Amino acid sequence: MRIGLVGYGFGGRFFHAPLLTSLADAELVGVVTRADARRQQLAADHPGVPAFDSLGQLAEAGVDLLAISTPLPGRAKLIHEAIEHGIAVVSDKPFAVDADEASGLIAAAEARGVPLSVYQNRRWDSDFLTVRKLINDGALGTVTHFESRFEVYAPQSLGDPSSGGVLRDLGSHLVDQALQLFGPVASVYAELYYSPLAPEVDYGFFVALRHRGGVISHLHGNKLQDAEPRRFRVTGTSGTYSVEGLDGQEAAALAGRSPRSEGERWGVEEHRRWGWLEHGDAREKIRSEHGNWPHFYQQVLAALRHGEPLPVDAREALQTVRILDAACRSHALGEVVKVRADGGLEKI
Numbered sequence: 143m144r145i146g147l148v149g150y151g152f153g154g155r156f157f158h159a160p161l162l163t164s165l166a167d168a169e170l171v172g173v174v175t176r177a178d179a180r181r182q183q184l185a186a187d188h189p190g191v192p193a194f195d196s197l198g199q200l201a202e203a204g205v206d207l208l209a210i211s212t213p214l215p216g217r218a219k220l221i222h223e224a225i226e227h228g229i230a231v232v233s234d235k236p237f238a239v240d241a242d243e244a245s246g247l248i249a250a251a252e253a254r255g256v257p258l259s260v261y262q263n264r265r266w267d268s269d270f271l272t273v274r275k276l277i278n279d280g281a282l283g284t285v286t287h288f289e290s291r292f293e294v295y296a297p298q299s300l301g302d303p304s305s306g307g308v309l310r311d312l313g314s315h316l317v318d319q320a321l322q323l324f325g326p327v328a329s330v331y332a333e334l335y336y337s338p339l340a341p342e343v344d345y346g347f348f349v350a351l352r353h354r355g356g357v358i359s360h361l362h363g364n365k366l367q368d369a370e371p372r373r374f375r376v377t378g379t380s381g382t383y384s385v386e387g388l389d390g391q392e393a394a395a396l397a398g399r400s401p402r403s404e405g406e407r408w409g410v411e412e413h414r415r416w417g418w419l420e421h422g423d424a425r426e427k428i429r430s431e432h433g434n435w436p437h438f439y440q441q442v443l444a445a446l447r448h449g450e451p452l453p454v455d456a457r458e459a460l461q462t463v464r465i466l467d468a469a470c471r472s473h474a475l476g477e478v479v480k481v482r483a484d485g486g487l488e489k490i
Contacts, residue, residue: 143168143443146205148197148220150175150184151304153234154211156392157263160400161439162209163188168443172200201227206446209261210234213304218243221258225250230257230446232439235314237456239306241464241485248456259442259452260459264315265322267389268411268433269373275431276376276383277323281419283380288324288359290316290374292388293346293367300366301340309334309347310466312363317349318462324357326461329490331478332469335364349469374417383428385417391433401436409433461485 145162147154150173162170173184174194181193194200197208197220208224209232210217218238224231231251237260238244251258264270276282292312305311309332321327335346346364353359375384391409394400401408411430419426441453464485471487472479478490 143207143446144171144205145169145207145209146172146174146194146197146200146203147209147211148174148200148224149211149234150180150193151211151213154209155180155183155187156395157234157261158209158211159188160395160402161436164400164402164436165439165443171205172203174200197223198227201229205229207232207442211261214239214306214310215303218247221247222250225254225256225258228254228256230442232259232261232442235260235262235318235459236306236310236463236466237459238463239310241460241467244456244460244463248460251456257445257452258456259445260454260456261438262315262318262454262459262462263435263438264319264389265454266434266437267391268409268415268430269385269389269417270319271431271433272385272417272428273374273376273383274323276419276428277378281380282376282378282383285324285357285376285378287377288320288357288374289362289372289376290319290359291362291372292316293362293364294388295368296365300337300345301343303343307334307344308363308365309344309349309469312365313347313349313361313466313469314462316361316363317351317465318459320351320353320359320361321458321461321465324353324355324359326354326483327351327465327468327481328354329478329480330465330468330472332472334470334473337366347469347473349465351465381419381421381424383417383419385415385428385430387415389433390415391435408436 172192207230211234329352331350333348334344349361351359415430417428444450445452468479
């Protein structure tokens with residue numbers, strides 16, 4: 143399987159390339175990046191992998207799959223270009239700036255018969271896998287409340303428009319996870335945070351989701367939070383599970399490690415990442431599941447080779463974009479926004 147990567151910024155370098163170069167029976171055949179500094183990084187990180195000036199040049203070299211990791215503005219244009227070449231696509235999240243753009247991409251991919259998936263790697267975080275297992279095993283009983291936080295201190299990102307803001311960036315993960323666990327959403331309330339130093343792009347958010355099944359999700363994202371928060375708190379009729387800190391796979395990638403270099407050690411959490419299951423006076427220590435970001439691309443290749451389902455269906459990713467749109471509308475109105483069964487939005 144011949145794979146090409148478009149973009150070698152933070153996402154392409156640390157979230158895609160280490161996984162792509164760790165795949166068995168697959169080859170990273172080239173990266174589209176024009177900046178001299180990034181070409182030098184590519185040469186140092188992956189000697190022998192050539193840099194290309196354009197997606198078209200990389201397509202001419204012959205690829206079966208293109209992973210697109212470029213700034214959100216302009217990302218849809220590159221996805222369309224890949225689709226026109228008839229090449230399967232994995233896009234960074236979110237794969238579009240709004241639901242209309244996302245729907246257009248899905249229609250184009252389906253018309254050409256091109257597989258399109260979205261890189262929601264946080265479905266394979268150790269803590270999220272632990273939450274999913276506890277829910278599936280019935281350890282929490284019937285879940286009533288879900289609290290999810292993704293907060294870091296990254297003041298250098300203040301005002302950076304490349305991700306579309308923290309709601310579109312980190313919020314894509316948190317909304318996707320909530321939808322995976324608890325299904326469709328009936329209403330959305332949101333508050334976005336802006337700095338006077340960078341009033342154009344949000345640096346944080348609070349989003350409240352009321353799922354059709356009855357669960358209430360409270361999602362928090364922030365890039366100016368310098369106190370390590372609780373990552374998850376999930377409350378059900380039989381107990382509450384909580385865990386602090388962040389999954390360790392990102393830190394491993396930033397340190398230059400990869401699934402290929404770490405083998406079975408990849409995704410294994412240290413003791414500090416153990417969570418707690420509590421009910422009344424009872425308190426049980428819960429070991430985090432094995433994080434597994436590599437599964438995403440392994441499943442993509444299985445889909446292309448054997449017709450198995452893609453790890454993230456583009457229509458699932460569309461639902462996430464619709465919720466993000468609803469959050470933006472809620473913030474602008476200062477009101478709760480209803481999400482109709484057909485995906486449309488209206489004030490309550």
